[in-house]
Structures are given as structure tokens and as C-alpha cells.
Amino acid sequence: MSNPSSPAIPLERLHAILGPKGLITDADAIAPWLTDWRGRFHGQSPAILAPATTREVAAVVALAQEQAIPLVPQGGNTSMVGGATPPANGRALILSLRRMNAIRSLSAEHNRAVCEAGVILSTLHEAAEAAGRRFPLSLGAKGSATIGGLVSTNAGGTQVLRHGTMRGLVEGLEAVLPNGEVYEGLEPLKKDNRGYDIRHLLIGAEGTLGVVTAATLRLVPALTRTATAWVGVERPHDALALLRLLERRFGQTIEGFEVIAGDCLGHVLSHIPGTRSPIGTPSPWHVLIEFDLSEAADGAQGEQRILSALSEFLESGRGLDATLAQNEAQAQSFWRLRESISEAERAQGPALQFDISVPVEAMPDYMVETAKAAQARFPGTTASSFGHLGDGNVHFHVRAPKGTADGPAWIARQGKEISRFVHDAVEAAGGSISAEHGIGQMKRAELGRLASPARLWAMRAIKQAFDPRGIMNPEKLIPLASEG
């Protein structure tokens, strides 16, 4: 802990704004929020500010601006890139949005919910379900991740193919700008050409341009019937061909399309008890597909159409094996395989993990060629990938050589070079070094190294204009001058 009674921090004025519940200076209460959930980033902070209203957020930001006190907005603290942990110098205060957890309104008729920043994703899922609707974005951290954080990081997940990222689900936004003014844009206008799109600027800005306090979110009809398929293929190119075939046949009803390298599945089967492959034929690559049959006039007929599309695909010679889950329990067991990959890969041993995107049609080559090239360049490593092929986004893992006992030492020794290798290949394919996790602290130097001068210039110009004193989420996202 740095000095909690530092005279630089106007505790009395903060107390007057926030009240006793909204100002936390007890070191034990602060400690859990100083480290990210994967335990890779650690910071220091003398206080957590926990406003209960947008007005309180505005007052805190205005005061912080006046006193040049850095603020680190924080929701569930589930960032994958250290985006919500405070800097090590202990100067910044954590601005927790968790007390702003009201669902201000939810309308099934208008398919819409207005949520405050601190609403936890699974809470919104439950509220939408109770109204016969759903919020079609989910991810592993749904029990902790908050709406404000999901907006600020433009979160993704396995339903992006059909429903888009958070950006596509936010119909309106309320935020406190760094000058303490409230941007009131919650009205869900489908068309609005009043100049620069402030909403899109704040989505994905990782709290560096202001604090998201509430969002108007799009809901969609509940899933009342689904069909879940598992297909084995020789190459990811065949998986993409399958996706295109299914899109032609089933259009917008493809709810999920995940591709999994054979060795990733192998690790799940080795490390996760009670798992088995849905298909008997050993396959270098696997595909998990979910179809929404809720709107189908006849669900059984819908399943028949899926089966005949899969048969056609197998007969074309591009597929090795395919099966359709016979019931809900089996469908869940298919999804469990996908959802256990991260855990299984951790059990398998140390690895570097990349969250990258390239144009969809370039992805099969990227997956195959970059894995081959990485293995050749870093002998003993194995590389493979899994994820959202239809979005052009996969999670690409480079695993330490077998028998590497000290993972952190291996990462310290090889991490930078392997990262550069993988990212250079992304850059060569016209892709992004952060598809869905953001930049945070972790990827800032790589962004500085790889981003074009135009992109860096624009980002720095905006940051400087909005936040010249650098108080909004310092040391995140924007590369240092020395980094690009």
C-alpha cells in the first residue's frame, strides 16, 4: 500500500460526494481489486471510489480532473489484458462501478434493456430470460463481468457471428467524459447523423476517454429450440467451406460456429474427466455448430434439413464425420468440450496465448501456416488454435516444449520473440493483434510497435484532446512515445 492518508487525495471531498459506502480505504477490502483475475498484473491504490449514481461519477471525475488524480474505472476486474488494474505507483484511485447495478428498464416489446455499468452479465441474462428474451453475448467471466466493462472493451464471445460484438448490441450510451460532463445518449436512435459518433468512440476505449455509466442494449428472442452438430474435417479450409454451405442453407439461424484443432480437443479429453469425442473418426480439426430452430415451423423438419446438409457435405469429400446431438444433455456435452479448452490447455503446460483476427477467408491459411512456421522457428514448441472461424478470430496458442518445468521462466525467455513472430504474421495477413480482448497493459508495446503512424497519431490526438492530464485509466491502451 502506498500512503492512504496522502494529503494529495482529498478524502473529505470524496466522502462528501460518495458517502460512507462509496469510499473504501481499508487495505484488506482494496487488496482483491489490485490484481487481475489471472494474477498477472498487480497494482497499488489507496482507495476505491464506488459511486451509486451517474451524478456521483460526474462529481468524482470533475474533482479528479481538478486535482489531477488518476482514476482506474473497474467493473468485474476480469480483463484478459490487465485493463482494469491500477498502476504500480499507487497514485491512481480505483473507480468501481459495481454499486451502479440497476437494470433501469427492460422491455420485451421493444427488445431492449437499459443497464447501469455495474450490472453483472449473468444478471442481465436472467432478467432477459424472465421476460422471454435473451441478451445474446456471453463469455466465461459472465458471473463477474459487468456491462460497463463489456462496453468499454467491446467484448465478443461465441455468438458474434450472428449477433455481433458488444458494439453491435449497444443502442445507446451514457458516460461521464473526462471534463465531468455527462454524455446522455441512451435514446435508441437507429439513425442519427449529428456529427462525430461519440458512442462508437467510447465503445472499446477501455475507460481512457471517460467512464461508461449505462447502456441501452438490444435483446433478441429467446432460444426455444436448438440443434447442435459436431463435424470432423481434415483442414480449417473445409470448416470454412462448411460454414459457407450452411449460411447459404440456413442464413441467419446459425447461432454458433466454433473450430477446434485436434490437439486442443485431445488435451480436453486427456485432462477433463468424463469427456469423450462426439465422433468416432479421428480428425485433425473439429467444428461445433449451433442452429437456432426456435422460428422453424417444424423443429423435427429443421433437424432433417441440417442432417441432409451435413450428409451432402460429407459426400462432397470435404468432411470426415458428423453427428447431431440427440438431446439437450448431449448438446451440453458438446459445448462443454469447447468451453473446457482453456482449462485443459493450462493443465497441459505453459503456453503463450494470442487473441488475433484476420479477414475470414485468410484465416484457414493463417491457422495452418503460422502454426507450422512457429514450430519450425521455435523448435520443441507446438502451436495450434481454436475459436470463432466465422468471425476471422481464433485463439492461437504456442506451447512450451514438452518437459518445460518452469513456465514463467520460459515465457520470460521466449515470450517476447514468439509474440513478435505471431503478431508479425497477423500484420502480414492484414489482421489485428487484438480481436476481442483489447490492449490494456499487456499489448500496449506491441500495438506501439505494429500500429501504423496514422493510427497512433489519431489515437494519441484523441486521448490528448479528451484527457490532457492523463487521469483516465493511465498506462493503458495508448502506447508510450517510446513504443511507436
Added chain:
Amino acid sequence: MSNPSSPAIPLERLHAILGPKGLITDADAIAPWLTDWRGRFHGQSPAILAPATTREVAAVVALAQEQAIPLVPQGGNTSMVGGATPPANGRALILSLRRMNAIRSLSAEHNRAVCEAGVILSTLHEAAEAAGRRFPLSLGAKGSATIGGLVSTNAGGTQVLRHGTMRGLVEGLEAVLPNGEVYEGLEPLKKDNRGYDIRHLLIGAEGTLGVVTAATLRLVPALTRTATAWVGVERPHDALALLRLLERRFGQTIEGFEVIAGDCLGHVLSHIPGTRSPIGTPSPWHVLIEFDLSEAADGAQGEQRILSALSEFLESGRGLDATLAQNEAQAQSFWRLRESISEAERAQGPALQFDISVPVEAMPDYMVETAKAAQARFPGTTASSFGHLGDGNVHFHVRAPKGTADGPAWIARQGKEISRFVHDAVEAAGGSISAEHGIGQMKRAELGRLASPARLWAMRAIKQAFDPRGIMNPEKLIPLASEG
């Protein structure tokens, strides 16, 4: 003309960059581009710069920045708000993108076209059609409007309900920033969380933050079979109920849904030769609907399903009459009624026209109540509206009292007060004073009057950061300090 040989303009250096074809100083050749297509905004400029490549645009912008020469980017000069005509002081040069008119690539397989800024919309339509695809955005000025202008104004049209505005169709962007750097973002990445979204910032920025030079655009399957319906209703509330019914039944295959006030249709029937109402029952409001049956397994069956949905609607008591076009010629005659409204309204007499949006569910009340209130407040006027109800966007007209001979004098006398009245009602409904036309010169003062301090602060901060010398499309979009 201001002085074309002004020593302040480095003609020789411009000539060196652009060559003889790219530098136009002949007053007669410049004249047509000094006035907007509706003849309401006039400016002066000593030269048109017409680069042929992105590199030339970058060199021109860098030179203009160095010399503090204002530039007015111009495509087809079809702005509805004076967004592409130069200021009156004659200091700005027109930067015409019309020579950059290559479709760099078009892929039917990937449903994508990369177009330079000067490609004319109808040219893209034809190219897409030749490849068995279509670009699903169209508007009256399609024979002149260019891709760069459509991107820079986030253009709309009658297909937004299904396909979104230009913002939703731009998958990648190339632009020259005010510092002369080229932002290279043409890769169509579905997921990219590398910080601030520069693409979304430039879309709709009306050339005030840089010059769009090319865009990657999404194509969709060709329409091979459509069905076109006309329905009469008592109130716009019934039209919205019809839309919701049809959405439940036909989902994403509703290609267009336009609502038309009875008096607007009356003016079409009075002024446009050869037109007649599709339905016999006199109706206060009309609805034109287009369905895409291209994907339907059986087109005739698709029409039957539409007919039974319309019957159901009529039987529910919310509809007065309905008909389905019997053939393509009849469908075209239905659309001709919609597309002739602007012409008919002009023939009818002077009017003030507003392009406004509110949340969809608030639109029926807005249409009815604001018309009533405007007529009461400005005796002798008539007010009504037509347009894109499903997008929450209509064109709202307030017509001069019958017998008003001098339209411009009436507008000079009453325009400001009526505009404020209509816009105040938009603001009260949480709406936008510019749904699809942008701000340009025309709405700048009203934006300054009505925009929140937060919105104005953010827009001015971005503009100042990107373009501190104010050379990019001066006197457009950003309200003056005296205006808010």
C-alpha cells in the same frame, strides 16, 4: 471568383503533385461545383484539386496543412445540407475525389467490393449486379453521389431497415488524415479491438477530420423475386403494429417499409401524371412494403403467406385496405408514388423540410402530435410526414399557407421559428435533428443550440485535435463558439 493567382496558393507545387488533369483553375469549369445541387448554398473557390491516387491526396493534404489552405472535399456535390460547397470567402480549394473512381476489387464469393471515393453509387450498383450481387443502399442522387460522400455523411435510404445505413455496410476504410498520413484500414476485420475505432469516427464526419479515399463495402445476394404491398391505415400507430406483425412473421426478409401521409399521396396524385392510388379505400395513412422472396423455396407460397398476414391485419381492425402488386410493372408503380413525393411536394408549394429521427416506438405520436401542434402554432400551414417509420426516421414537412406566392420570403420570415418548433419537439422526444442528411452548413446553428454541452465539448475536442488549423471542410458541422 476571388483572385485565382493569389500568391497564397502554391499553384506550382500543386501542379507538380497533381499534373495538368488534376488542377483546374478555369472559372467556367469550377462554377458548377460552387453551388449545391438544390441551389441553396453558394461559395467561391479559385481552384479544384482532382487527385488520381491516395498518394496524391496525401501530398495535397500535407501541403495544405503546411500552408494553412482550407480544403473542401467533394464527391457528387449532392449534399442536402450544403456540406460540400466551399465557403463564401473564396479561400478554400475544392478537393474533388471524382477522378478516384476505380472499383479496386469486387468479390461475389466474399460479398465485398473495394471502391475508391469517387465511384458513383449507380456504377457500384451495376458492377455488383453484373456479379450477381447488390449493394443494398440507394437514394435519389445515386447517379451523382459518390462512395466517399456516402461514407462521409453516413447515408441512409429506403433499405436501412434491413441492411443498415452506410455505417453498417462499410467493412474497411482508407483515409488521409489532416496531417497527411494515410490511415490504411481497408481489411475487412469482423473483430478488431486495437483501441479507438477510427473507422467509425470518420464515417459521418463530413470530411472535417480527413478525406475518405476508399472503402471496403459489404455486398448482399441479388433480389431475384420480391413482393410489394400497399396498405391503408387510420394512424401511423397502426402502421407500426403492422411492421411488428410482419417482422414476427417474415423476419429479416422485409426489404422496405415506408409510411406516407394521405395528403402527401394526394399531392403525388394531383401533380404527377399517370399516377393512381393502389387501393380504393380513402386512407389517412399509407404503407408501402417490399418483401424479399429470393430465398423462399416457393415464391407463390411466399406471396400466399404475405396475403394471409395482410388479411389477418385487416381483420384485426387496424387496417383499412391492402393489396399486393400483381406484377413487376405494378410494383414499380407503387414505388413511383413513394419516389415522387419530393417532386410533388415541390409542385404543391413552398415548404420547410425536416429530416428527423426519434426512437421507433415514439415516432407515431411524433408524426401525429407535432403536425397538429405545428398547424396550431403557425396558422394556415399544413404539416405532414413520410418515410422510414421502421428506422424511426421520417421527412417532416411544414407547408406554407395556401396562396403563399413568395416561398423564399415566407421561409425568411417564418423558417427559423418553425425549425426551432419542430426541432424542439424532436429534442423533447429524445431524437435527432439530423437522421440521415447530416449537419453541413444548414443545421450547424441548430446543432449548436440543441446539442448537449458534453456532445459539443467532445466534437470540438476531436476537431481541434485532428485539425487545429481548421483546414478540413471549414464552416461545416462543428457549431461556432457563438452557436452553443
